[in-house]
Amino acid sequence: MIALSVDVVTKTIAGAWAWLFRGRRTRGEVVKQLYQIGNRSLLFVCVTLGFLGMVLVFQTCLQVNRITGDLSQVGAEFIKILVHEFGPSLTAMMLATRVGAGIAAEIGSMVVTEQIDALRMNGVDPVDYLIVPRFLASLVMTGVLTTIGVGAAVIMGALTAYYSFHLNPVVFLDPSHVRVGDLLTGIMKCAAYGAAVPIVAGICGLNARGGSEGVGTATTRAVISASFVVILLDFFLSGLALFTFQRGGL
Amino acid sequence: MKALQLAFEGLGSAALALFDEAGGMALLAWRVLVGLLTLKLDWRELVRSLYKMGVQSLPIVALTAFFTGGIMVIQSGIFIRRFGAYGLLGFGAGYATLREVGPILIGLMFSGRVGANNAAELGTMTVTEQLDGLRALAIEPIGFLIVPRVVAMMIALFCLVVLGNVVAIAGGALFGKLLLNVELSSFFHSFADNLKPWDLMIGLVKAAVFGLAISITSCHFGTSVKGGAVGVGRAVNNAVVAAAVAIMISDNLITMVLR
Numbered sequence: 001m002i003a004l005s006v007d008v009v010t011k012t013i014a015g016a017w018a019w020l021f022r023g024r025r026t027r028g029e030v031v032k033q034l035y036q037i038g039n040r041s042l043l044f045v046c047v048t049l050g051f052l053g054m055v056l057v058f059q060t061c062l063q064v065n066r067i068t069g070d071l072s073q074v075g076a077e078f079i080k081i082l083v084h085e086f087g088p089s090l091t092a093m094m095l096a097t098r099v100g101a102g103i104a105a106e107i108g109s110m111v112v113t114e115q116i117d118a119l120r121m122n123g124v125d126p127v128d129y130l131i132v133p134r135f136l137a138s139l140v141m142t143g144v145l146t147t148i149g150v151g152a153a154v155i156m157g158a159l160t161a162y163y164s165f166h167l168n169p170v171v172f173l174d175p176s177h178v179r180v181g182d183l184l185t186g187i188m189k190c191a192a193y194g195a196a197v198p199i200v201a202g203i204c205g206l207n208a209r210g211g212s213e214g215v216g217t218a219t220t221r222a223v224i225s226a227s228f229v230v231i232l233l234d235f236f237l238s239g240l241a242l243f244t245f246q247r248g249g250l
Numbered sequence: 251m252k253a254l255q256l257a258f259e260g261l262g263s264a265a266l267a268l269f270d271e272a273g274g275m276a277l278l279a280w281r282v283l284v285g286l287l288t289l290k291l292d293w294r295e296l297v298r299s300l301y302k303m304g305v306q307s308l309p310i311v312a313l314t315a316f317f318t319g320g321i322m323v324i325q326s327g328i329f330i331r332r333f334g335a336y337g338l339l340g341f342g343a344g345y346a347t348l349r350e351v352g353p354i355l356i357g358l359m360f361s362g363r364v365g366a367n368n369a370a371e372l373g374t375m376t377v378t379e380q381l382d383g384l385r386a387l388a389i390e391p392i393g394f395l396i397v398p399r400v401v402a403m404m405i406a407l408f409c410l411v412v413l414g415n416v417v418a419i420a421g422g423a424l425f426g427k428l429l430l431n432v433e434l435s436s437f438f439h440s441f442a443d444n445l446k447p448w449d450l451m452i453g454l455v456k457a458a459v460f461g462l463a464i465s466i467t468s469c470h471f472g473t474s475v476k477g478g479a480v481g482v483g484r485a486v487n488n489a490v491v492a493a494a495v496a497i498m499i500s501d502n503l504i505t506m507v508l509r
Contacts, residue, residue: 044491044494044495047495047498048494048495048498051498051499051501051502052498054502055350055498055501055502055505056350058502058505058506059346059349059350059505062509063345077329081325085321085325093355093358093494094494096362097358097361097362097490097491097494098487098490098491098494101366101483101486101487101490101491102487104483105480105482105483105484105486105487106483108479108483109479109480109483112479113479164506211479212373212374212377212378212478212479212481212482213370213371213374213482214479215370215479215480215482215483216366216367216369216370216371216373216374216482216483216486217367217370219366219370219482219483219486219487220362220363220366220367220370220486223361223362223363223366223486223490224310224359224362224363224366227358227359227362228310228313228314228359231314231317231318231321231355232317234317234321235317235320235321235324238321238324238325239320239324239429242324242327242328242429246328
């Protein structure tokens, strides 16, 4: 398991490097994965992040009403925390369930139907052929989906603030609290999650054993491992950002 | 003209599929309710499921909760450092964890571990025609398999969120001391003085409802699998996606109704 994991990680990074800079590309595969990972998760991410925006604004306004009653800063702070924390992390949690499960189910069923062995027999490396395109696509699409998801959350949050707490959207939609450090933190998190999810899911998929039961187990393991890796990365990157990017006036 | 027709066709079939699944879930929920009220459930399966879903999920839930507490302290820390209000750390981190982030993150992890596993298990039983085998032996799969799992998931997630809250608060206090140098006593005072039992209750109501949502989605997608190993994988995927959407929507409804 550990040997396979190390193998997959190194081969994926090497493969991605070769794809980017040495033009070793399977035609159309990355575009297909961009569609699979990005477009087909779009609705899911928008719905979940939209509801998340609603509930976060609702809770924050309740809390602020209890203490000060001045709701004018809620929007600005909401957008800030969405950019550096909840946007990337919750989008990645959603992608860990949707994309992670999808990758593990697909690769897992290829393993149990011996298609991976067939690939090897034809001299094609399964990591190069299957995981590298998903890795590259996920890296791009996590950022894109996070951006769109943050947009959905902000819009739904503004509507909630207006209808439940009569807060003017002009006051709410105030991005002035977002500093460069917040943006950097968000981008760093997106990149880390986007890289981690397909690799973790791919490892779980390649580990599938036995018939349909094995595919189910592999998919389950992929979801749980990918989600946990996201939480773990979130913790460490947030801690890192607290003492670097978000320290002082940046 | 052709493109317009295709667009409408796509929209129509997507809507039909959505209502098909939603109706299937509602029907399953109704049958579970009937089975529960008439007490037609297999008690041994209930105990077995409680052990498998509850006890065996404890390590991953505890780890998740521990880091969740840490994340909430770091996020509250950004505000608190700016305003110098170190006395509010326990309140900020506790409020967010108990009411919102704790149940959601533990619920999502539970959905990944238990919901997905359940969908995979039921899916495998469906594609290998074991459910038909049960019916042939005059054993009703709903009471024998589904009702115990639904009950077990609700109880298990409820208990896991209770324990997870404790771990998350303890983790928060620890990381508050390590990262922001807030004394443990000041953390707990600000936690205990500012939060009401209602803040805990709202999170626990959410936990039970999330348990119901996860169990219904995973049982529905598990029992409606078609087509071999590929079908099982797809069913697991659909189950976790539907569970995540259900968690987010019910979270909103509960927050809006109970405040």
